[in-house]
Amino acid sequence: MRYNIQELESLRDFYADRLLNNTVPFWFPRSFDYEHGGFLLMRDATGELIDDDKAVWIQGRATWLLSTLYNTVEAKPEWLEGAKLGYEFLINHCFDTDGRMFFHVTRNGAPIRKRRYFFSETFAVIAMAAYSKASGNEEAATRARALFGKCVEYATTPGLLEPKFEPTRPAKGIGVPMIMLNTAQQLRDAIGDPRCDALITQWIGDIEKYFVKDDIRCVMEQVAPDGSIIDHIDGRTLNPGHAIEGAWFILQEAVHRNNDPQLISLGCRMLDYMWERGWDTQHGGILYFRDVYHKPVQEYWQDMKFWWPHNEAIIATLLAYLVTGHPKYAQWHRQVHAYAYTRFHDKEHGEWFGYLHRDGSIAQTAKGNLFKGPFHLPRQEWYCRQLLTAHLQKSSV
Amino acid sequence: MRYNIQELESLRDFYADRLLNNTVPFWFPRSFDYEHGGFLLMRDATGELIDDDKAVWIQGRATWLLSTLYNTVEAKPEWLEGAKLGYEFLINHCFDTDGRMFFHVTRNGAPIRKRRYFFSETFAVIAMAAYSKASGNEEAATRARALFGKCVEYATTPGLLEPKFEPTRPAKGIGVPMIMLNTAQQLRDAIGDPRCDALITQWIGDIEKYFVKDDIRCVMEQVAPDGSIIDHIDGRTLNPGHAIEGAWFILQEAVHRNNDPQLISLGCRMLDYMWERGWDTQHGGILYFRDVYHKPVQEYWQDMKFWWPHNEAIIATLLAYLVTGHPKYAQWHRQVHAYAYTRFHDKEHGEWFGYLHRDGSIAQTAKGNLFKGPFHLPRQEWYCRQLLTAHLQKSSV
DSSP states (O other): OOOOHHHHHHHHHHHHHHIIIIIHHHHTTTTBOTTTSSBOOEEOTTSOEEEOOEEHHHHHHHHHHHHHHHHHTOOOHHHHHHHHHHHHHHHHHSBOTTSOBOSEEOTTOOEEEOOSSOHHHHHHHHHHHHHHHHHOOHHHHHHHHHHHHHHHHHHHSTTSSOOSSOTTSOOEESHHHHHHHHHHHHHHHHHOOTTHHHHHHHHHHHIIIIIEETTTTEEOSEEOTTSOOOOSHHHHEEOHHHHHHHHHHHHHHHHHTTSOHHHHHHHHHHHHHHHHHHBOTTTOSBOSOEETTSOOOSSTTTTOEEHHHHHHHHHHHHHHHHHHOOHHHHHHHHHHHHHHHHHTBOTTTSSBOSEEOTTSOEEEOOSOSSSOSSSHHHHHHHHHHHHHHHHHHHHHO | OOOOHHHHHHHHHHHHHHIIIIIHHHHTTTTBOTTTSSBOOEEOTTSOEEEOOEEHHHHHHHHHHHHHHHHHTOOOHHHHHHHHHHHHHHHHHSBOTTSOBOSEEOTTOOEEEOOSSOHHHHHHHHHHHHHHHHHOOHHHHHHHHHHHHHHHHHHHSTTSSOOSSOTTSOOEESHHHHHHHHHHHHHHHHHOOTTHHHHHHHHHHHIIIIIEEGGGTEEOSEEOTTSOOOOSHHHHEEOHHHHHHHHHHHHHHHHHTTSOHHHHHHHHHHHHHHHHHHBOTTTOSBOSOEETTSOOOSSTTTTOEEHHHHHHHHHHHHHHHHHHOOHHHHHHHHHHHHHHHHHTBOTTTSSBOSEEOTTSOEEEOOSOSSSOSSSHHHHHHHHHHHHHHHHHHHHHO
16 A cells, blocks of 8 residues: 555654664764774663774764764764764774775774775775765865775776685675665765766666576576576575665666666566565565575574664665555555564664564674674665655655 | 483483484485595485585595494495595595695585685594594505694694784684694594694693683683683683583593593583583573673574584583583483484484574574584484493493
């Protein structure tokens, strides 16, 4: 069943209220590290700090969030002050001498671990771009554009980063085109960059050509260089939440390009296929991994429910509904919204738990760790608020 | 309550029966790869092959198992034939040109992945040593001794293998002294090696000095170089099943050294501490990870029940009972035996499932993958059979 205007208004108010009165206040200002810069984000359910280390992905993502709230919701000095702490920690402590970034550093910025991937870099790009817009700091914009250039180079130059696997069975993942697509979108929206449109077109083309399999209604997580399915355990493993996140990046691009019908079709197909494969019809929620041929998935925790696929599905279903008006997407949005806010949300202390067992019981109580922090949930609440606000304004004209 | 002789006899018969009529027949001879050598072990619950790749750890472990059954249970030509397939695959396809071993190869032995650790090597040492004893192949013994020498070098030369972490916060894990201790025990038992006794003494000393914390009744999984606890998420994470495995390696050494009382005390303390911390009093079974200070563990699947900690606990409790006669250990053995054979064993197709949710329901049905194969379960059933047979013979004298 479709949403009526009153329902959309109350959804808008719900997301805005949760974002500003529940999620963001869980993290800030208490996580600002005035002593060493950056944020102290590894927190238990109650907010108690369980580790003062800093995950570089999350330092960048939190900087992006605070800057984006400042740019789009309210010019609150506290948010800009926090964003500055994050930006300065990133540029002063998170880069190695070879220009690559670390993955995990101590509270005062000494390196613990560097990884082969360049996702620390992509999150720093969106952080720097949004911070530049918020602060007017031109150096941040220059840095964002230069680092984006490096990411493009890493993404397109085979062998530039040390590979994890031997060359026997080459594979490529959907992660790189997906995250580069969104990085380019964020960079373009915040500070503009003439490279972005063509690159976005190319990455979306790669996703469609290599990873989307219409014949079996599936989005692959990795494939051989020619796009064929690698019929081994890893090659068969699907990540429905990840593909659904990719779906809304593409739907967002469709909107940006005056509701481009081919992009709408592509984003909706990706969402449809992976909702069918990922939604747990027995217990509700989105299963973490699936096998393309329904064989056992190697990862033993494959049937857990993680917070972030639900954030991505909440965005994707709402966006698909607003773009197409198809009642199926309203229904899915209701379903995933109800599941997620019932199961993940911590009614006592705010924010969401990160990890549920398949049956929906809580597996682990931390709100922040090396991988979870103020990103997927506040981004979802912020994005849905923005989307609904714009939609309702348009409707009332 | 203590076990009486009849109970011990029926336990011996149970383990022998399961080993020879249920577990080993699940794997062999159908997993022998006559075409390319080695074993095809990645199998679903029914035994159907889900991937023809080969995990080098498991190729070595299966070679060890078949050789050891041949050496100690029955000189069955089929087992020797299988061991030869494994041995030849290991030496022909699993070594890189730098002398290190791969972690994961294709069916015909092309390399997929090499890791920073040298556990492929330690399992190849025990495979080669046991195969040499079974076959009389002297070259296998020479290779086993030489590769053991390399492992000792990797274990004792800092920086020889590429580290995963930056030098900011140095740490060492209990895995290396534990696995080296058991590798040396196996090498000594199969073909003898004059280096082993002194090295075993040293590794047990390292475990006691650095990892066993009597004041807080705990065995750490990793510590700082001086043995202090690293109060960050990773440093606080305990692996009770792993420490319990270490406990029985030490109890086994105590028996080898004429019931050395200090080693009995050390092994039993390790078992006691980690049983207290690992046993799930709510649902039964051994929890995978715990935090030393009872904070949230980062790994979201930390409360799952894996098959192998139960195999290790079955051995450790039985050995502790037979060595000390303490009724507590008989009770624990009954508890973990009942839980494991009820929950993990596949009554329909044989062998055990690998991965249960905390509540004991099955999370994943595969019997074999990159990490699970014919090792922990058949080793447990074989070891308990041997132990009880020897004990009952001694008692009847």
